[in-house]
Amino acid sequence: MSVTNGRKKVGFIGLGIMGRSMAGHILDGGHELHVYNRTRSKADELVARGAIWHDTAGDVAAACDVVITIVGYPKDVEETYLGAGGIVEQAKAGTILIDMTTSSPTLAGEIAAKAAEKGVSVLDAPVSGGDIGARAAKLSIMVGGTEEAFAAALPLFQLMGENIVHQGGPGAGQHxxxxxxxxxxxxxxxxxxxxxxxxxxxxxxxxxxxxxxxxxxxxxxxxxxxxxxxxxxxxxxxxxxxxxxxxxxxxxxxxxxxxxxxxxxxxxxxxxxxxxxxxxxxxxxxxxxxxxx
Missing domain, CATH: 1.10.1040.10 (N-(1-d-carboxylethyl)-l-norvaline Dehydrogenase; domain 2)
Structure with a gap:
């Protein structure tokens, strides 16, 4: 599935100090934004601007062409992606999943393998630049996954960052x-x-x-x-x-x-x-x- 042209349904999960700004850039880029965060109030500003709220991360995945996450710890990533009713279970074939959390390279490989069984692509794409880079859309984005998925997701990455490099297969972004x-x-x-x-x-x-x-x-x-x-x-x-x-x-x-x-x-x-x-x-x-x- 390509996100090169046209308005896409993009999910964003994790609206913390960086995620809110990053999700805002996706919305400003003209895409239909679907959001979930454990603390709902952090989504209020985006919802007021037109984002669509969902009650679970799995619900976001079921509704979207692309799902982006930036959550706290590897245990949060594992639960969000691989837990019952989670992103991998709910995502449709052809969906691109992008984890921008700084997480475990080993876990990134496990998620990619599980998702591939469903015909779902996964990119691990952690970032550097902090809240300043997130607000200015000047993040450095380090990406692991297939070349095809990277090329499809590149227009979305370009809404959030400037130095965007495909480093290799699953886990390479995290490494x-x-x-x-x-x-x-x-x-x-x-x-x-x-x-x-x-x-x-x-x-x-x-x-x-x-x-x-x-x-x-x-x-x-x-x-x-x-x-x-x-x-x-x-x-x-x-x-x-x-x-x-x-x-x-x-x-x-x-x-x-x-x-x-x-x-x-x-x-x-x-x-x-x-x-x-x-x-x-x-x-x-x-x-x-x-x-x-």
Whole structure:
């Protein structure tokens, strides 16, 4: 089934900090939007704009040509897709299912195999860019699944993001997202330690950022989250507890591949310490608190 031309019935399940914006772009793109979320009030704005509410995720799947999900944890993904009355059970042959949750690569493969038995295509398509990227439709989207399903879904991806890359077969999108999260984990520690050192040495840390932010150390995290750290701005663009979930998935997959990732293990340990202190609902830049700030 192609979504290249015309208005399609698109389901969107999971209307959290990123999902609401992403679903809004689908609606703005002229498609008939069907929605479900565990907390119904989060769908109110979209329904007021013309989206159609359903009482279950399975009901959304039964009504749509394409179903997109972005839910919390792998257990939520598994229940939503493979549970009784869930998406795979209710989807019609020819439907394209797209999971944009950061989830387990192994689970992505299992869902794709189950859906294929019904003639249903599945793409695992996690994203990077946080709430800012979601609002601006500038997400990086990493996609696993068949080339045919990717080509069919590309016009929808283009409504939500800019850097959209097909990485390979089922699970490849999730593996790519793990690479992304591993790089972020170590970089967040490096940014925090750099700024903690600047403050301890008596430097003006904001002035330090103006120098190192354009040199070899320059990065999105340094230049965008570094100033937030120095301003004690820990509002979430991406929650600490969700990042811990992602790191846990990456470590489990690395262990399965017999790969040792010590920097990732340290980052997870420090973020867990942060969450244990009551800061799990803050943004990932709150790791700066661990360094005495």
């Amino acid at each position: 790519t997202k793990m690479c992304n999260q591993i790089a972020i984990a170590a970089t967040m520690l490096a940014v925090s330690e750099s700024l903690a050192y600047a403050k301890a040495s008596g430097l003006d840390a904001k002035r330090v950022l103006s120098s190192i932010g354009t040199g070899a150390a320059s990065s999105f995290l340094l230049n965008n989250l570094g100033p937030k750290m120095l301003n004690d701005d820990y509002a979430p663009g991406f929650y600490v507890h969700h990042f811990i979930k992602d790191m846990s998935i990456a470590i489990a997959e690395a262990e399965r591949m017999k790969l040792d990732l010590p920097a990732l293990a340290l980052a997870k340990q420090l973020y867990e310490k942060l969450a244990a202190g009551g800061f799990g609902e803050e943004g990932t830049q709150a790791i700066f608190r661990v360094y005495g700030n």
